[in-house]
Every structure is written in structure tokens, then in C-alpha cells.
Amino acid sequence: MSFSNDVREEIARSITDRDRQFACLYGILLYSRIFTPQQVVLQSESPVFARLMPVLFRAVFQAELRPDVRTVSRGGDQFMVSYTITDAAQIGRICEVYHIHPEKREIRLSNLVNNSLSAFLAGVFFGCGSVIDPNKEYHLEFNTPSALLCGDLQKVLGSIGVAGRSLMRKNMYVLYLKDSEHIEDTLTCMGAQQCTIELMNIKIRKDMRNKANRVRNCDEANINKVVSAAMRQMQDIQLIIRCGQLEAMSPELQELAELRLENPELSLKELGELLSNPIGRSGVNHRFQKIAAMAEELRKRAANS
Template identity: 50%
Template structure:
């Protein structure tokens, strides 16, 4: 079963539809590539859409000047694109003005309407997200510390305030706020991914609310039962010491009604009386029975 992260990446691969987006997306993928050296470029992904997108991007941007090699693992679980010819690597680095090892971000490579495609390229290279059914978490595991600041600034420009943590000495820029993850998915072009994410969030909220209501109902039921047990003990003590016939009619009626209906709430008990009385009236009568039972206990 394809993961939620790979579903998003598969969708992103379908959104790179024009020359500006292709140029910006490829720049994002190269700049955030795990392996980018003077003699070799290696890009890897678990997304099958990656294997068709990458050769297309290279042809669109470089024509025949750069000829990457695409390989897949034995079971097709990992796709690798590599450029190992030094002259072709130089062509790539020169066109995008990429200097190593610092990798400074050159915003001249990204026109305004392609910033989302550039960010999508970065996500395709080093990003991932957890299934929202489990938790809300999207991250960029960066290949070098110099990229943390420019990526955070790009995200901040669209209202996404990311956090950073070090993992094995390298920065990981991450989001855990559901609304900000939705904003970023939309910004990168994953419209369906955003919709699917929101649907999961809605379903989780409904389930959580239902659980809270259920827990509240159970707590109320337990409260009613504990109160009824105490009231029945009082009534049985009164019956033993003086007999229920000795009670005033209103208290005798209430005592017998409680003994016959231990599961009912005060409101439900009041509705059975003739004439019916409210919850406060029932509570008043039961409190009088409790006070009588307490006086019998202290006098014994």
C-alpha cells in the first residue's frame, strides 16, 4: 500500500507542467539532494513517479547536454538518478550557479510563480510526512546546515513557522501544526493531498468528540449509580429502624420509587411521581431521607 507521503509526492510530480516550474523544481531537487559533488550528482526517491519526472525535467532544462542514468532497486522500492560525467555535472552546477559545499540559494533561479514548484522539488528530494491518521508531521531532512535558514524563510513567507531539530548532526526542518501542513501542501501544489489530509483531520476530530461524549456519559452513569446506592442504603436503614410506613407520604413515595428504580436519574424519578416534580424537588426529598438516616446512625 502506498504511503501518504508517497501519494503526495506522486501528485507533486504531476503538477510540474511548464518550463518555469520545471526549471524551479529541478533546482529545488538538486539543491536539496543528499549527494551533490563536483564529480557526481545522485538523487533518490521511493516514489515511482520520480522515475518518470526526473528524466523529463533534465531533458526540458538541459536537452541532450546532460544524460542522467536512472536505475531502480531489485524490487522497485527505490529509484536512483545519477549524473557521473564530470563535464555534465559541471554543466548542471554552472547553469544553476550552485557553489559547493555551501549551496547558497540563488533566488534568480526561481521566478515568483514557481516558488511553490521549487519547494516541491526540495520536498521531493529530502522531504517526507507521516500518515495523518497517526500524527501530524511533515519534515525536510536537509543535506547541509546552510540550507536551514533559506528554507525556513521561504516557509515563513507563506505563514508557515517551521521548527528545526538536529538529527545525526544535520538539521531537520519540521511542521506539526495541521493547518500549516495544509497550507504548505497547497503551496507546493498537492491540492488532493490537502483535501485528503483535511478529511483525515475532520474524521479524527469527530472520533475524538464522540469518545469525549462517551466518556462523559459513562462518568454520568457511574455518578448516578453511586448516588443511587447511597440513597438505597439510607432507605433500607430507615425501613429497618422505624419502617417506611412511619414516613410522611411524600418521603414514603420517594423511598419506594427509589428502591424500585435504582438506575434512574433524579429527573427521571421526578417524572414518575404523580404529580411529577422537577429534579430539585426530588433532590430535596432524598436529602431529607439522607438526614433522617444520618440521625438514626448517630443515635444508635
């Protein structure tokens, strides 16, 4: 089961009374890809859609409408269910009930009574919407059939605080959401509260994984810095020893140099704690700077000799 189908299952269960059924069917019809005076076609690969459509038609039109129902195999377990109406009188009845003008389809808020906006959005989602599994990415979109309907839907979503962006794709006007919180608000409004909770849980798991990765990467970077610094310090000390200058260093620097050679894996803080007179990290770093300066001077002498 896909996340998108889970959303359809949940919002279908929320379409319970006639007002919500009326608004849901309105959303499906209004945003159908084909709606002309000669033909209305409603299509979906969703089994939820196939179960819901007869219920909605009976609730709103009783026996007045008799769509031609066809199921076409798309390969494997995939099937396309198509509801087609070609009778001019029946199409005229749909237009009369919902005040739809096929040549200029637009949202009529007067069709949405008794707080049925959520059911209307559910219908639009059934008709032209999809949402990607949030484990992969955050993306919800509506493939609307006209610029006017795309703009109307953008305004309706804006009324609930959701900002969508639009683009053209294969002659369809796509309204899409990328912001996870806006997707959550849309799912909740449509009646998919459990799917909203699942999306939020996925976000929490992703955030935890990202934080763990950042900590691990930070730890690795710190380890690499410690190793690189220790290697430079040991090279400096070994150069000083080869040049017979170890005894020329102060007792404090000699002790630190010997500790570093014996403990190449320790941090500056840990080295400082092992000194006969323990000092902090900054004190150890200052002493290594003196050792580095001494080694650099020996290198210059060797280059000039």
C-alpha cells in the same frame, strides 16, 4: 499507495512548463544529500521520482547531462533509484546554470521566475521530503543536508505563512511541520490540492469520531453517577426500614423512598415526575438529602450504642 506517494504523483502532474521544470530540478539538486565538485547523487524510492527525473534533465539540460542511473532492490516491491553524476564538467555545468556553490549551498531566489516557487518546493519535497498518512498523525518533514539550507527553507515556508521547527537527526537537519493547517498550506502551495482536500476530510472524520467519543464518555459518566447515587439512596432507605423508622418520615419522604426502592434505575428528574405531586430534580434531591441526614443520624446512634 501511501499518502506521501499520492502527494508526489499530484505535484509531478503540476510540473508542466519549462520554468516549473527548471525550478523543480533546482529544488531536487540543491537539497540532494550528496553534492560536491566530484559527485552529485540523487536518490529516491519513489517511482514518481524515477519517471520525473529524465523529463526534468531533458527539459533543462537537453543532452548535456548523462547521469548514471541505477536501480537497487530494497526487498519486496521496494526499489531505490539513483542518479549519479561524476563528470566534473557536467557538475560544473549544473553549478553554472543554477549558481550553486557546492561548499556553501543556499537558495537563490533569482532562479525562481514566473511564480515558480511552488515548483521549487515540490522539487525540495521530491529530494528530501516526506509526509505521514494523516489518518495516523499530522507530520510533514524535510531532511535537509545543512543548517544553511534548513534555515533558508524555513524562511521560504515562512513567506507563505508556514512555521516549521528544526532538529538534528542522524547528521541531517530536519525541518518539520506538525500543525495540520500548515501542512495543508504547504501541500497546496506545492500543487497537491487534492491531497489537501483529503487531509481536510480526514480531519473532519477524526473530529466527528472524537466528538462522538466525548459524548459517549460523558453519557457513561452520567450513568455511573446516577447508579452510584441511587445505590447510596437505597442503602439509606433500607437502613431506615431496618431501624423501624420509615413511619417516622413525612408522607412526602415515604413516597419518595418507596419509589426509589421500586425504581432503582430512574434519575431524580424521572422520580420527581412519578410523585403524586410532581416536583423538579432539585426538589427530589433536597428530599433525598433529608433521607440521607436521617440515615446518618441512625448510623451515629448505632455506633455510640
